Amino acid sequence: MKLRAPKNGYNFKEKVKYRETVWKTLSKNVKNIQNKKILMFPAYDGDEIYVALKYGVQPKNIYACDENAGIIATAPWRKEFPEIQVFGTKLERTIERMGDMGIKIDVANFDFCSNLCKSVLDDLDNFVSKIATPDFYFALTMLKGREPAVENMLAKMIFKEINGTADRFKIACHYILNDKLYKDKLYLTILKQSQYNSGNRKMSFGVANIKNYYQTQKEWYHKNKEKNKEKIKKRSKEYRSKNKEEINKKQREYVAKNREKINKQQREYWEKNKEKRQKYYKKNKEEINKKQREYAAKNREKINKLKRERRAKNKLKNK
Numbered sequence: 437m438k439l440r441a442p443k444n445g446y447n448f449k450e451k452v453k454y455r456e457t458v459w460k461t462l463s464k465n466v467k468n469i470q471n472k473k474i475l476m477f478p479a480y481d482g483d484e485i486y487v488a489l490k491y492g493v494q495p496k497n498i499y500a501c502d503e504n505a506g507i508i509a510t511a512p513w514r515k516e517f518p519e520i521q522v523f524g525t526k527l528e529r530t531i532e533r534m535g536d537m538g539i540k541i542d543v544a545n546f547d548f549c550s551n552l553c554k555s556v557l558d559d560l561d562n563f564v565s566k567i568a569t570p571d572f573y574f575a576l577t578m579l580k581g582r583e584p585a586v587e588n589m590l591a592k593m594i595f596k597e598i599n600g601t602a603d604r605f606k607i608a609c610h611y612i613l614n615d616k617l618y619k620d621k622l623y624l625t626i627l628k629q630s631q632y633n634s635g636n637r638k639m640s641f642g643v644a645n646i647k648n649y650y651q652t653q654k655e656w657y658h659k660n661k662e663k664n665k666e667k668i669k670k671r672s673k674e675y676r677s678k679n680k681e682e683i684n685k686k687q688r689e690y691v692a693k694n695r696e697k698i699n700k701q702q703r704e705y706w707e708k709n710k711e712k713r714q715k716y717y718k719k720n721k722e723e724i725n726k727k728q729r730e731y732a733a734k735n736r737e738k739i740n741k742l743k744r745e746r747r748a749k750n751k752l753k754n755k
């Protein structure tokens with residue numbers, strides 16, 4: 437369910453206080469906020485832009501998004517801050533576009549008008565996995581209540597606030613944490629949680645930091661690939677020998693599941709490299725034969741056992 441924008445815009449007392457709380461909390465926790473890339477929904481009036489600037493954010497680092505392209509096209513702050521980069525698309529689409537453009541966001545304020553719903557949770561989850569930096573700060577605001585009764589009951593069963601209602605912010609945080617891709621590689625700290633009134637509705641909000649160790653490791657790996665080739669090799673060897681059983685199990689499962697595909701790939705590869713193989717064999721015939729003889733002599737028992745097993749299998753098949 438979506439909340440319509442208040443008649444007199446977003447400049448009422450509680451909203452002003454909310455903005456202050458969000459940006460004060462962010463500026464207290466985010467180091468070098470003046471260099472950080474920020475995503476926000478500033479709406480038509482853009483009051484949030486001024487608050488963010490007051491706390492050190494630079495206009496050139498702001499990415500403004502609104503699903504209403506008309507707002508983005510006509511908002512008065514566009515003239516005042518031409519450096520602000522704009523996206524007149526739904527957050528879901530903005531994430532895709534930013535991903536394609538290689539933009540990474542350090543801080544975001546998801547000031548939604550809707551209540552706790554699947555699309556909000558999926559947008560957050562996608563944001564974290566696709567365009568957030570590994571040390572990501574975000575604020576999230578949602579309309580309190582008005583979820584379908586079953587969802588509300590389930591939500592309350594999982595995370596209850598002291599007053600008995602569902603803790604929407606915590607639910608959203610846990611949704612992100614449960615992303616299978618990351619397993620236990622995300623570390624989330626809640627920095628602030630509160631609520632405010634918007635007319636006769638209550639809005640719930642929170643501010644949090646997510647440290648993404650999965651991405652940190654990935655970035656480190658790519659940055660240091662050449663420099664630490666030997667170190668990485670040693671580490672992955674250690675990892676493989678430590679987790680041999682698990683890795684083998686996963687490989688077996690993968691092969692069983694994708695047998696047809698793998699066989700096809702192998703056949704294609706085999707065909708593609710036929711000539712190359714024959715040439716190689718011709719050139720290194722002596723050496724290959726010698727190696728094969730040595731291997732056979734060393735592993736005679738094993739080979740004979742395999743042959744016996746194969747023969748027994750074929751016998752059964754032919755019966």
Ligand SMILES: C[S@@+](CC[C@H](N)C(=O)[O-])C[C@H]1O[C@@H](n2cnc3c(N)ncnc32)[C@H](O)[C@@H]1O
Pocket residue numbers: 446455477478479480482483484501502503504507525526527528547548549550
């Ligand atoms: C509550 S207002 C933002 C107010 C602003 N943050 C402030 O402090 O004044 C929310 C704005 O975000 C837009 N919006 C809501 N959900 C969105 C979504 N999923 N994607 C993009 N824009 C969205 C709405 O059109 C609206 O203009």
